[in-house]
Amino acid sequence: MNFDRLAVYELFAEYGGLLDEGKYDAWLGLFADECQYHVVPRENHQQGLPAALIYCDSRAMLEDRIRALGEANKYNIHTDRHIIGLPRIVAAAPGGLRVEAPFAVYQTDQEGEARLFATGLYRDQIEAAGGRLRFREKVILLDNFAVPSLLATPL
Amino acid sequence: MNFDRLAVYELFAEYGGLLDEGKYDAWLGLFADECQYHVVPRENHQQGLPAALIYCDSRAMLEDRIRALGEANKYNIHTDRHIIGLPRIVAAAPGGLRVEAPFAVYQTDQEGEARLFATGLYRDQIEAAGGRLRFREKVILLDNFAVPSLLATPL
Amino acid sequence: MNFDRLAVYELFAEYGGLLDEGKYDAWLGLFADECQYHVVPRENHQQGLPAALIYCDSRAMLEDRIRALGEANKYNIHTDRHIIGLPRIVAAAPGGLRVEAPFAVYQTDQEGEARLFATGLYRDQIEAAGGRLRFREKVILLDNFAVPSLLATPL
Amino acid sequence: MVTAAIWPALDYSRVPYLLYHDPDIYAEEQRRIFRGKVWSYLGLDAEIPKPGDFRATYVGDTPVIVNRDAKGEVHAFVNRCAHRGALVRRELSGNASNHICIYHQWCYGLDGGLTAIPFRRGIRGQGGMAPDFDMSAHGLRPLRVGAVNGALFGTLDPDAEPLEDYLGPPILAQLRRLLDRPVRVLGYNRQRIRGNWKLYAENTRDNYHASLLHEFLVTFGLDRSTQVGGVKMDHRHRHSITWAEADTDDDIAQQAYADAGVRSNFLSLQEPDLVTFRPERADRLNLVVTSVFPSSVFVQISNSLAIRQIRPRGVDEVEVFQTMIGYADDTPEMNLHRLRQANLVGPAGLVSMEDGEAIEIAHRASGPDRDRTTVIELGGGGVISDRDYRVHDVPLRGFWSYYAELLDIEPAGAVR
Amino acid sequence: MVTAAIWPALDYSRVPYLLYHDPDIYAEEQRRIFRGKVWSYLGLDAEIPKPGDFRATYVGDTPVIVNRDAKGEVHAFVNRCAHRGALVRRELSGNASNHICIYHQWCYGLDGGLTAIPFRRGIRGQGGMAPDFDMSAHGLRPLRVGAVNGALFGTLDPDAEPLEDYLGPPILAQLRRLLDRPVRVLGYNRQRIRGNWKLYAENTRDNYHASLLHEFLVTFGLDRSTQVGGVKMDHRHRHSITWAEADTDDDIAQQAYADAGVRSNFLSLQEPDLVTFRPERADRLNLVVTSVFPSSVFVQISNSLAIRQIRPRGVDEVEVFQTMIGYADDTPEMNLHRLRQANLVGPAGLVSMEDGEAIEIAHRASGPDRDRTTVIELGGGGVISDRDYRVHDVPLRGFWSYYAELLDIEPAGAVR
Amino acid sequence: MVTAAIWPALDYSRVPYLLYHDPDIYAEEQRRIFRGKVWSYLGLDAEIPKPGDFRATYVGDTPVIVNRDAKGEVHAFVNRCAHRGALVRRELSGNASNHICIYHQWCYGLDGGLTAIPFRRGIRGQGGMAPDFDMSAHGLRPLRVGAVNGALFGTLDPDAEPLEDYLGPPILAQLRRLLDRPVRVLGYNRQRIRGNWKLYAENTRDNYHASLLHEFLVTFGLDRSTQVGGVKMDHRHRHSITWAEADTDDDIAQQAYADAGVRSNFLSLQEPDLVTFRPERADRLNLVVTSVFPSSVFVQISNSLAIRQIRPRGVDEVEVFQTMIGYADDTPEMNLHRLRQANLVGPAGLVSMEDGEAIEIAHRASGPDRDRTTVIELGGGGVISDRDYRVHDVPLRGFWSYYAELLDIEPAGAVR
């Protein structure tokens, strides 16, 4: 287990680090070829409602969104900073893990003012293939679903 | 030591995860049969004053409080989110560890607005028994002792 | 690698813990004899400008600052709390590591009110010597470079 | 206090920035508009199907409860205890047979009436309320409730005109079109924008900004100003319907955008489903935004259906609360299609995230000098009327004309 | 500005929500009440036992220092430098022989007098203060200080009536009872509630809410409205004492609560010490809450003893600062007992946490329409008087009657 | 509104705390001072060397763009779209051939003129702006720009006196001295202080506080009030130059501080470079702080060179925006020396961090009673004039005298 756990830690450290550097293509590399990425307001999760803020049920949709972000969308110019708590391995299945990790994301505007932007829980499926770990599914439970300003760059 | 440290990390990950899910009974399972749980305002700690915000010098009192929370008390409806920093093993005695970990807790209200609720330091005694780690004593040094709104769910 | 990574984790845990306790001399002990410590506003970093908020290109300057803090400077009375995310080992060279870790620092005033004080990224050079790890260079990229109130105690 | 003298132009083509930034004006708006004779969207029948079902909502910044009583009738009332003003119902939604305030446990029925006061007669015959205390005079402040095809509206003014008159034929027709079969709620999303609520109300009426601000629309060929479309209003011009028809401009689109110097390099998506319009009706409408004064918006963008409440949160912040809906009889495929197209709207919406930014930068930059004004004359100034083209912002003047009327600051000789 | 016309009822049984939300009224309160002729609790002799001991506190929102001089005398003064207004003493507590402002190091004695100005005569005979500068006219603004059994009070009004007259016999008697032997400070706790300070002042006077809001009291059999108890006030009804006696209602308690439809299924604790009352005096009083106008509260709940300062922090927030005390001669067992029963009070208190929530939801829901009012008539309206039963809120009207007097907004023909 | 009656002393030696805390006064200051006839520092030529280079800055709290056009000319204008008030340029700096607002893509030239409106003529001849819409009347609000040796200033008042007259000979001389050769920008730092902007403006003019508040200066022998130094002002006394010469007091320093009872135990640093002054000119000046009314400050402390903008952020907060500079021809050694001495200034500055604290505690403690005043009479009261000694705060009275003039609240018989 030790190796696994440290590899999981490293995976989350990379996940946050790459996002905060804006290296979205490298970040996409942390996802499996077949993957899902959803940002779900806790409000909907609690009421059993399916709608999400971001709903990507294929890698294609996730890549489309990243592309749109670069090619078409305009949003507040900012810096993200992810603080991810210790991941918790909820279940270990052959070839995969169910892992949860709490997170807080801060955004700093162009004039250097920071604010808490998001808190929540990553609920992930991680697959081990070719000696490395990648996200097969990432469901982001967003605690503060009254989104401050807008949600552009990935959580 | 490696195993120990990773087991300690896992213990804290579970501690925060269970609280944030509101699984208080499972959370009680992380404490030893003989345990203490205290939330101490830094103000009192610094002045050497004994009064605490929550003072449970037995497992019975801790269980009483959890029960009261469910049966009798009313408080702001909210979601907790614990972000716990890397635990630091301060001392290792046979059958036990002294561990410290910094934490930040965010609360999100029903309408999805988050705020920083608490920051502080866990100062814990952890005992290893039957191959697993449990808290024998948890002293929570509360930095922001001017408690926002009220303190109901455990830190 | 495992040992390294856990030792790195422990180093950062100590780094934050010692600062939050105000044990600045012990904290200095985490730096190599030849070391650098810089706090750089992200604004300057992005524009390729050299000026820093704190610029210590020698251990002597770092010690001078810590001494001045105790002997000469006056600043807001407060408590620091560092929450440091999982460190990410960016490169491993013989006898040294390049490590990055995101951080958030909260400050609590004397009346127990907390606020987010700083977020950013540690970009460090760590050397392994005599069986222990120490910082040879620590560059602190400050996201919220519009510094709240003032910056006295080290980040 | 603000007066009619504030308007530099009689046709509401100039709006002084003061109106977006003055706290006293905000208080007046809450009193004269939101707590006045307007009708506000409260929720859907489908959200409270069973007796005892309730949901918390807002009218302006006033907290309101909507619920269904035992007889199946819908009631709405202000969520403030008649005793000492506490929020009576703290949960956002649920099912209950009455509403009990936690402070002293005064109990209210599903019609908002006060039904019980603990120890009303005291103990041992001592204390409690005076015998002549009139329970019936201390219920929760009621709203009048009306509905259009299951969309619930409420007003705090007992003398407000009937809902159907308030909405008028064109709006009614559009709501009935959108809600022509039983709906299913897919979920909610919320966005807190640091700007005055009226900047958002204008945005939803602003036909001009869509394809210019939301580049995604043009970049990925979802919607263009060159499509056949326009705006329809009620006779008071307080409400507005922005509409457009699919695939009606392939001839001229690219040229027009090129002329305007606006980038329109139609990229394509790996997953085209995101922008594929699946007609659900005889008409070709693929974009319909129905704005009901002051703060309700009904939206169809392709197959993404939503209802928005504009919730003012003080003069400097607004929450956009959006309910995503589909139809009860949607096939699993259509349901998935809607969940995917939900990516288009909301705080993370590929064709809506820009609004949050636009409103925040407008609020910020307009704050400092408040005697300066906006310019609203796309489609020309003068008399306010429907248009069958898309490059205009006429409905904004309609909004302001009715706003001025309710705040009693209409300039003499106003052109409407 | 607010006027006497604001009161809809002459007996203060209706309070307009405006009074909890208007910033100008807040400023008036600070000026006419807190910086006026009232006496405010400042701290305990036991907190500054030695010469040079000081503590920072507040009177309303004005920062104040209390200290003991070399002669052992206690002084209090506003913590604002006479030079350019900086906080002179930044630490919350400590021991010092004088107070030096960091900005320009002006130095003040323990009596608040200005004792030294650096470079007062300049350097090389150039600069510094004018020779005729009157040091004695530039001390720290002093408070008059009074004490009751070691509880220190202060007022900023030199013409305020004497402390003992201000408190009156019943309050004096209770303070002397609570402080009948040397106290030991066990610690402090603080709670920041997002509500107006007066909502908290009312809460401490509200006999009616206790067993209804704080279910723990009833659930675990600690306190019930059915016990023998009541309220006592000073002759101006500005202060109030809520009292109750232990074990005086076993006969009727359950029945009464059942009738009132209030749950009272007495659960039991694994650690009964938390709710076990250990009598410390001849009387059977197990609950005494003494509220001194405007913002001081002395509390005995079972064996948990505390003193609270209500600290306004603007119109929308209040801090409750609580000092937990025991007696110098407490046995180790009693000391442990008090530390355990401290679980009952404060921000995490099992019988107090609800107050924070009740006040916040009252502040939130009452904000929007401010012309509406509360209802205060448990125990009936009309003349304000002591009661020997518990189901009433009479002392709230006492609070408002004196509040109106100090703000000079008493209605003609007010019933008090 | 505030009137001349507010001044208790005719020589501005007493300032009522109200002026630091009243939001209406803040609004007046923005209108009458910052958007009035003063000149504000905008930036440096060296920051926008190439055509198309732009930077975002502020005049008071009004967002402003400074850029260089194709002809190399510098223009400045308010960063607020003439259409509906959005921030036109969102980036802080960059290079562009025009400025396009994201909301509806209105396009402005580098001179601030409106150059293009998308779909101005509509589509298919429908919609767009009325034909008679005057583009030239809807540019970005321009500032007049002036410069002193590459330091750019701007004013929003077309009738403001010329920059050189505004500054006056002594200030001009100092700016020309500081900027006597091409500068290189080393970087920026920002500090958000929870205090009114005028507390900072006073601080930079306060000769008295330096060696008393900033103990580092004395402890490590960097600067002392005993050095030869003083203050010079323009003829209106609105600006001020605080100056001191190095190593001119070794004789008396220690004694004087000992007499004043101020600690001056000269410690030494392991890295003396931090406090080593390397003369760069014939003069011996090692400290020059030039404060230009209302909010620009040019600073030389040893070899650390900086320019500060005081940016008000509402009545209760100020940002100090500081540009660290060196000279284009600095040797690598001198460059390193400046980077090291940058440790002295800014939010973490060893001789400046205290200012943030001093201002915050002054703002906090002065808030509660606003009818009380500061005392400004170091160096005596009466007529305002230059001084050739350091223990005084005369320039503060100069600041207030011009402040009163611009706010039109000068007392009759004011002494200036």
Ligand code: FES
């Ligand atoms: S406030 Fe609702 S019952 Fe008293």
Ligand code: FES
């Ligand atoms: S402000 Fe206190 S000494 Fe100047």
Ligand code: FES
């Ligand atoms: S607001 Fe700038 S283009 Fe419309």
Ligand SMILES: [Fe+3]
């Ligand atoms: Fe839009």
Ligand SMILES: [Fe+3]
């Ligand atoms: Fe209570």
Ligand SMILES: [Fe+3]
């Ligand atoms: Fe200074």
